[in-house]
Amino acid sequence: MADPQAWIRSANVRAAWVGEVDGKIVGHVSVMRPQGEDAVSMWIERSGDDEEHVAVLARLFVLQEARQHALGAQLMRAATSWAQGQGIRLVLDVMAKDAAAIRLYQRLGWTKIGEATHPYGEGQLMDAICFAAPDA
Structure with missing residues (x-):
């Protein structure tokens, strides 16, 4: 990635959190304004919510060496709690190949x-699964 700070500091970020271990940032998650994600349109169609009441959980990552600290779950809970307090439903798209992430989302309800199906590269396609956060 040419400019990781620009990627994390996108103008579409509504809120963000970091995870730390021993004073070192080892994880991150953002809540983003909708930008045409499949999960957003699926949720709106299913729920009748408008786009003002939907946001995307995005940019979730935890460094490999810090994954034993359950930071991914902590970051997701922080984002979900914030969104619920704002009256916002979080949704996300995850690549179908990311089995560990899918298990985490399911475990968290x-x-x-x-x-x-998401396009990438030069004409390639990747299957994705869309999720919505649990009720408050």
């Missing part, structure tokens, strides 16, 4: 709301 997220509900599968559909499937999509």
